[in-house]
Amino acid sequence: MLIKRKTADVQRGRLQAAIAGLSSGVIDRRAFLRRSGLVAGGIAAAGALQIGSVRKAEAAGLGPATGTKIVKNICTHCSVGCTVKAEVANGVWVGQEPAWESPINRGSHCAKGASVRELVHGDRRIKYPMKLVDGQWQRISWDVAINEIGDKMMEIRGKSGADSVYLLGSAKFSNEGAYLFRKFAAFWGTNNVDHQARICHSTTVAGVANTWGYGAMTNSYNDIRNSKTIMFMGSNAAEAHPVSMQHILSGKELNRANVIVFDPRLTRTAAHATDYIRIRSGTDIAVIWGMMWHIFKNGWEDKEFLAARVHGMDDVRKEVEKYDPKTVEDITGVPEAQMKRAAETFAKVKPATFIWCMGVTQHSVGTANVRAICNLLLATGNVGGMGNGANIFRGHCNVQGATDFGLDISNLPCYYGLVEGAWRHWARVWDVPYDYFVTRFDEVPAKGGRPARTAKANMETSGHTSTRWFDAANLPAEQVDQKDNLKAMFVMGHGGNTIPRMPDAVKGLEKLELLVVADPHPTNFVSLGGRKNGTYLLPIGTQFECSGSRTCSNRSVQWGEKIVEPIFEAASDYYVIYKLAQKLGFAAEMHKNFEMVQGKYGPEPSAESILKEINRGGWSTGYTGQSPERLKLHMQHQDKFDLVSLRGAKGSPVENDFYGLPWPCWGTPELKHPGTHILYNTALEAGNGGGTFRPRFGLTRERTLADGSKVNDTLLAENGSYSLNSEIRDGYPEFTMGVLKKLGWDADLTPQELETITWIGGNAIDAVNWANDLSGGIQRVALKHGCVPYGNGKARANAWNLPDPVPTHREPIYSPRVDLVAKWPARPDERTLRIPNLHTTVQKAAVEKGIAKSFPIVLTSGRLVEYEGGGEETRSNRWLAELQQDMFVEINPADASARGIKDGAFVWVSGPENNSKARVKALVTERVGKGVAFMPFHFGGFYQGTDQRGNYPKGTDPIVLGESVNIVTTYGYDPVTAMHEGKVTLCQIAAA
């Protein structure tokens, strides 16, 4: 939209021209300025340069061809996937230009994206490997670091087992880094490997995948331009995903779309909404069911869609009957008229999309919240088409990819699970005997009344979640369902202030024998607690210092090129994982399929070859068509893609492809599947980006009728619902060799494909399926006949395998409405993954102790636009840090005046557990309702009033420090994924 105007010849190169004459050769713009001083007088400034040489250089080389190179990478902050265009001269990143050609951001950035160049100036980065010796940081070499860490890991392995080492990965890894780290965990022999998806959208993945097949955003940011109704719940996109608002606000203007925001706060997103509906934190299910009540009562549901593509909506209908407007208003605080208007709009003004984020997921009922929303989408027929769908905005730049590649306690890469078949599949891809992996896992002795587990059983048992890593260190050994408690944490790219109950985390940290933090910045793990020894800091380059692909929220995979070499003594993720594997003795086996290239410090696997291995194994998720060559071609031709449909233009090298080949991109790269822009979209052919709901929970389900007789309901699609031009004009199960034979389509397989299938299947060849056929033949043949490889099934309104198959409202663990707890209690105590999950015990104790009286304010948390995640990286960026220099709590004027709190004054926020408290500034605002407080979660480095700046190695402390909200947040874990309840607890606030 902006107009370019040329007055002079296009020139670039003032800085390069200036630095070309300097003897050092390499200088960045900052150093350059430091020498000259931006505001100093002209003569004095010029004096710092060798004027003669500058003139000479200018004469020789002013103009565009002075060696400035343009390199494209992807912003490392949220999941929108903005292209960053870097100007590099002499190996220094000297300028950032808008990437107009990217269909995702069209040149735009938010505060974080516009300042990423600062990350590789890195004043506050970790400069070299360090270890803590009696409380003092000592510089060590990479070799010493890797040796000592490896020896200690082996010692712990010998004593306590492989499961006692926790491998905490990162949503900032490239896809290749994430995959490599997961593979590393498999070779080490543990499923205790996790990353930030646990704390952002693990409940989304569980809820959504259990509804219709895959745990991901169904449409895209761009597609929201087609929506006529846009509903937000627990998402503040204006601060958390600012560039997405470009598409949302444009769409709103073009379609005169309704934008409805449900949130306890009047957020910056709500400021641009057509309707803002304030709800009480932790009542999401009651809100959704409240809307559904109106939808069912008035017959606004999409009956055709339900009959053809959804199973079990009648069970939901029964539950929803309990949520009449009066009950709902009592629980949520939303008046009937408002609720009815929202419901009617969502059901009638279609296409309607639902956007949610951590306001929905971070609850002890997170998975159920997500399931309720899925049901709203299903009931109104708002899935699988343009402008509708579940638009789940994920948090980090590659949290989708890291989830896809199984940085997760319950999955191998690409959601294969942990069953024997899954292990055998990856063992084949990795070309390592399956039995090798069995030998790597611990045998777990019988304890706490639980039977013993063999190594094989342990290998198939989900690991321990990152939300409660400290519980695995602190709890009595018999309560922790693994060989021994946690003894070591190897943390690559994960903050230490991102999960509740930090006082317990401090205790956990003190119990660890080994703590390794491998990160560009020291993170809060280093400043917390009082560790004196056994702590290592390894400097890692950011993703701007590393090549690789990353998957944004809409499943588009984008290739980023390394902009500069890792600065200081930082190394790449690939190098560090390789070196550690080498030290632990399995590098050769682990890297045998990779091309080893010369990195900064020596050989490391090339990102391209890692992606190619992923392509050979990622059949279940359609990660097979995205070869590095195709991804690079997309980056090169970004301007050829349509802004709304994301299709490549006719006649271009990327014709017909969707931008970034959003998964599933079926078959081999040679098959040229275009990727899938919109999941479950039956309006397109399967081979052209179409899809159906995935039948993964059986083919029929028994139902008991009122008279006691039983019928079997089909779980396959009905009433002529299938993807365009499918040769099977009905529902069908997933494709296996057996199904191909029955259809007579096995004749379409090539001899080579058949050979591979025979090799995999042995004497049970019929069982080889679309997801483990390494030849891709089964997928190719299915697509050839217009069929989706995973089948054509129904979405499940009733997910009978989950703890709450049909969601029901449950009061938060720390509820302000004690009177509602009896009717809507938390789930009974249970074990979630490897440890106890005491929902009822904790909730009951809170009621009995009268917590709601002494801690009367509901506390919720969220993001600020300037910072991201734990915030160390962004709080170390001076351009961002300047904008947000203080941790604060938002408090309503009524609550503030009742407590004598002035705007800007310090207050103590105290939490109901561990006598926790945090000293922060008060921001008195009507943004939060009466009785509600909000704190951002990006701060760290202060602990209960104490400044911990001294705990950071000198020169690596972030510019801005502050108390973490998670000092005062509390217990509460989702029964499926152990997601913490970060979005609702109770607190008290007093003037400091």
Add this chain to the structure above:
Amino acid sequence: MARMKFLCDADRCIECNACVTACKNENEVPWGINRRRVVTINDGKPGERSISMACMHCTDAPCMAVCPVDCFYNTADGVVLHNKDLCIGCGYCFYACPFGAPQYPKIGNFGTRGKMDKCTFCAGGPEADLSPAEFQKYGSNRLAEGKLPLCAEMCSTKSLLAGDGEIIAQIYKERVVKRGYGSGAWGWQTAYKETIAI
């Protein structure tokens, strides 16, 4: 001849501060100086609106009128620039400016001010275009490179527009007509002494 102007579409601005950090990034503006900032009114209340403000490069610039050393000048594109070699850091321009654009580095004790710094519309200063001296004192000269100010180019929602006044006014008009409402192009009338007729 083009007449360069800024326009912030307040219905699009989400206070993401991209314009602020883009400016810092492009011009290497030091801590404490903000050539551009985002102002939010009715913060946290219904009707909350944000606008990104910097030097508006006024048609009849008050800073220019009051400067005792006459260090300001207008470029052919209508950009208001100043000469730091002449500036005495007196602060008059700050009092005169309706938008709070002029900034002063703190250079010593007793509140002494350094030479004024402000948004240059990414057009550098009086030194030779794209010379190191120009960059040191004023930052980038994107206009000379055939580009527009980075703040507008990087705006997350295309709220902040920069360019030839006639063209950006046209863009804004089209938007208002399409969406059916507009909260006004704030600051436009003050800076440019004209309204956008819709």
